[in-house]
Amino acid sequence: MDQISTGKFIAKERKRKGYTQKQLSEKLEISDKTISKWERGNGFPEVSLLLPLCNELDITVNELLSGERVSEKDYREKAEENMVNLVKEAQESKKKILLSAMVAILAVIAATPLFVISGAMQMNNLTRIILILIGSVVIVMGLVIACILDRDAGAFECPECKTRFIPEIGAYMMGAHTITKRKLKCPNCGAHRYCKKVLTK
DSSP, rough: OHHHHHHHHHHHHHHHOOOOOOHHHHHHHHHHHHHHHHHHSSOOHHHHHHHHHHHTTTHHHHHHHTTTEEEEHHOOOOOOHHHHHHHHHHHHHHHHHHHHHHHHHHHHHOOOOOOOHHHHHHOOOHHHHHHHHHHHHHHHHHHHHHHHHHSSSSEEEEEOOOOOOOOHHHHHSSSSSSSSSSEOOOTTTTTTTEEEEEOOO
16 A cells, blocks of 8 residues: 555545545545645545545545556455555564564663673773663663664554554654553644554554
């Protein structure tokens, strides 16, 4: 699924129907900024908006996911291709999440002996400080890499407007979190809420 192709297709079909972004957004009861974001390829309609959007534009969900009009002859083939792509995206996101957890654990495992040695063995203060600094750098680098991998796996869904988005790395790292949610500011509605991690964008 290509968000840019889908965005161009939404824009094309909206114009074909004679709607402005504002008019389409009012029909879907969302902001025109959301429509603009979709059309620029910076986001994708949430699941609950797929059917209303397709109904307004007189297209099928399969055509929306394909980013083009689909003939009856090619319909089944495109539907299968879109399903495979969604499953692939979810699987790749799961792999990134698992890899990010492994990187974080390995960083802690690698740094722990350095902290233990610096505290348990006789050595001068400079050596002790160097070991602690190296251990700290290993942990920080490991956590940064883990955060980047986890942030890029799937997206976060705003509980207010249901927009799916990938946050800036700084906002991601500073956001309070539970295992499945992170407190982030939605770029669409501006709400600062605990956003759920989802495997597809």
